[in-house]
Amino acid sequence: MPERIRTVLLVDDHAIVRQGLKSLIEYSRTFRVAGEAATAGAAVSLAAALRPDLALLDARLPDGDGITLCGQLKSANPGLLVIILTAYQTPFLVESALREGADGIILKTIDGEGILDAIRAVFLGKCVVDPALVSSFAEGIRGKSRDLRGNESENRLLGLLRRGLTNKEIAHELGIKEKTVRNRLSALYRKLGVGNRTEAALLDVGTFVPTNRDK
Structure with missing residues (x-):
């Protein structure tokens, strides 16, 4: 057959x-x-x-x-x-x-x-x-464990992304302008080595750890 x-x-x-x-x-x-x-x-x-x-x-x-x-x-x-x-x-x-x-x-x-x-x-x-x-x-994982340190605002922004909030909703939540949200997201994507909000939101919850000054 x-x-x-x-x-x-x-x-x-x-x-x-x-x-x-x-x-x-x-x-x-x-x-x-x-x-x-x-x-x-x-x-x-x-x-x-x-x-x-x-x-x-x-x-x-x-x-x-x-x-x-x-x-x-x-x-x-x-x-x-x-x-x-x-x-x-x-x-x-x-x-x-x-x-x-x-x-x-x-x-x-x-x-x-x-x-x-x-x-x-x-x-x-x-x-x-x-x-x-x-x-x-593999290089990303090594860099993530070695270099990524998120401050309090970055960790909060990543958390809002994971909740599925839009830029407008994030702006309202943080009390800032929508343009500021876009700028902060662009900086966050560069730091995480991702291309968009989906890739950022799908990273492990433990990707960012507090810096010493945030502890």
């Missing part, structure tokens, strides 16, 4: 990237692209309608990010496998993605055969992480 062809949902806001991935995946004759989406919202709808076996997500989308989308798709579609494609070696991307249930995280610099190998490995039950991302993650 011939092996069942596995279906894949492609999620990337660049049509040319989706076209290239589709050609690569279908050339293998082992997988078939069931659908394509350019936004997180469209991906949620298509996943529910098409029930693909695997979703290949871009880490950054016009209306969200691949990490948050991964968690949403996993919750709504039990059994769905997810691989995240990223162009960025953000230190805590691996930690955040795995926490949301990702089955693989690979860099966009990977070649075509590497992408197919990652898909095959995930279908065999393996978790695939690009070696370069493992190195970046």
